[in-house]
Amino acid sequence: MGRSPCCEKVGLKKGPWTPEEDQKLLDYIDEHGHGSWRALPAKAGLQRCGKSCRLRWTNYLRPDIKRGKFSLQEEQTIIQLHAFLGNRWSAIATHLPKRTDNEIKNYWNTHLKKRLAKMGIDPVTHKLKSDALCSGSGHCKDTANLSHMAQWESARLEAEARLVRESQLVSYDSYPAPAQLISKAPAQLPPCLDVLKAWQGVWSKSMSAVIFPIAGDDLESPTSTLNFPENPLPIQTAGFNESTKTAALAERSDDAMALQDMTCSIESAWYADGNENMPLSYIMEGFTNILAYNCDSQNSATAGESLDNGENNNNYWNSILNLVNASSSGSPVF
DNA sequence: AAAATAAGCAACCGCGAGGCT
DNA sequence: TAGCCTCGCGGTTGCTTATTT
Numbered sequence: 001m002g003r004s005p006c007c008e009k010v011g012l013k014k015g016p017w018t019p020e021e022d023q024k025l026l027d028y029i030d031e032h033g034h035g036s037w038r039a040l041p042a043k044a045g046l047q048r049c050g051k052s053c054r055l056r057w058t059n060y061l062r063p064d065i066k067r068g069k070f071s072l073q074e075e076q077t078i079i080q081l082h083a084f085l086g087n088r089w090s091a092i093a094t095h096l097p098k099r100t101d102n103e104i105k106n107y108w109n110t111h112l113k114k115r116l117a118k119m120g121i122d123p124v125t126h127k128l129k130s131d132a133l134c135s136g137s138g139h140c141k142d143t144a145n146l147s148h149m150a151q152w153e154s155a156r157l158e159a160e161a162r163l164v165r166e167s168q169l170v171s172y173d174s175y176p177a178p179a180q181l182i183s184k185a186p187a188q189l190p191p192c193l194d195v196l197k198a199w200q201g202v203w204s205k206s207m208s209a210v211i212f213p214i215a216g217d218d219l220e221s222p223t224s225t226l227n228f229p230e231n232p233l234p235i236q237t238a239g240f241n242e243s244t245k246t247a248a249l250a251e252r253s254d255d256a257m258a259l260q261d262m263t264c265s266i267e268s269a270w271y272a273d274g275n276e277n278m279p280l281s282y283i284m285e286g287f288t289n290i291l292a293y294n295c296d297s298q299n300s301a302t303a304g305e306s307l308d309n310g311e312n313n314n315n316y317w318n319s320i321l322n323l324v325n326a327s328s329s330g331s332p333v334f
Numbered sequence: 335a336a337a338a339t340a341a342g343c344a345a346c347c348g349c350g351a352g353g354c355t
Numbered sequence: 356t357a358g359c360c361t362c363g364c365g366g367t368t369g370c371t372t373a374t375t376t
Contacts (some may be wrong), residue, residue, distance in 0.1 A: 016344070016370080038361065045364075054362075055345065090364060106343055 013047045017056050021046060025053055026061055059102045066098030077100055078104060078112060083126040 013021075028044035034057065037050035046053060059065075070078075074096055081092040089101035089108075096104060113123040120128060 014346075036361075049346095051347090051362085058363090059344075087365065101364075102344080110342055257350075 011047060012041075012049050012052075014052070017060075022056070022061060023047065025056060029057065029061075055102075059100045062100075064098055065100060067103075070099075070111075074099070075112060078108060079116075079126075082108065082112075082123075200257075 014046065024044050024046055034040055034054070037054045040046075040050055041048045044053070048056075075094060078092060081095060085091050087105075089105040092099040093099055093104050114121040116126075122128070126246070132163050
């Protein structure tokens with residue numbers, strides 16, 4: 001028996017939405033919430049499949065969507081998260097407020113992927129295409145470590161995404177005030193991606209001289225754009241203080257605690273593997289610093305407009321080598 | 335100015351997960 | 356427990372717009 005179609009396709013319109021259709025959908029959701037997507041088109045007087053309505057709403061009509069050009073920090077965040085998660089756009093979108101997974105996916109495919117490829121970086125593996133830096137025995141082991149950690153991080157992000165979805169369900173139940181309610185969702189999240197954030201404030205001091213030898217100390221450290229409320233736990237770069245952790249965890253939901261524990265697992269696994277010299281987050285952030293530094297002319301103001309592409313490329317490769325050299329036990333990233 | 339090509343992006347499709355009965 | 360239903364995700368398509376020839 002074949003799979004039943006998601007909806008009766010005969011007589012249903014496909015293709016671009018008209019302003020009238022948009023208005024009907026908006027009006028209906030404004031008044032009733034979306035409820036069952038399958039039943040929505042008939043109730044709203046739309047000759048569309050419910051799936052199409054959901055897509056139009058989530059990717060275009062939702063009031064909390066930010067459109068337009070991606071900022072440099074958004075780009076960095078996408079690259080960081082993609083290195084961890086791969087093409088899991090919904091999980092990535094969870095950490096880019098007001099951006100949809102579809103928009104991020106399109107932006108990756110049309111801009112970031114090409115840019116990385118142009119720089120000689122495999123956009124799938126986030127490794128140098130030559131793979132020269134994985135020739136030693138230690139580097140390949142580190143790559144396996146990264147993969148293991150990425151699995152933990154991936155699972156943790158999925159749990160976070162679940163929390164966000166649940167909070168959004170609550171929000172839509174009490175429509176019509178979706179924008180305000182959804183905007184509260186991040187405030188309900190536990191602090192996240194500590195792996196990426198942990199080094200914040202440290203990297204620019206300890207590594208900027210290596211990564212940005214000409215940029216000086218006043219160069220803004222391109223930290224994660226992940227938008228979360230004030231972190232109840234102090235960000236630490238050398239493991240977690242147990243008493244602090246315990247006190248903070250006591251204030252949280254079970255889910256949040258689980259997420260925090262997973263974060264700790266990632267970090268402790270890293271340190272336990274004998275790579276105490278440089279946490280993954282250092283490497284990841286340094287990596288995206290480099291990307292930020294070498295992104296194309298549209299962001300040249302950040303990188304320094306006086307540099308031409310050739311210089312940028314030279315600095316890029318030098319910076320990678322410096323970055324690797326800075327880690328005596330080898331970088332797991334490349 | 336017209337045709338060809340490339341880029342950008344909205345929308346569709348199929349699949350899998352999870353909930354419900 | 357199995358089967359059905361709904362939803363969401365990721366890959367892909369195809370239309371529109373911009374750029375090049």
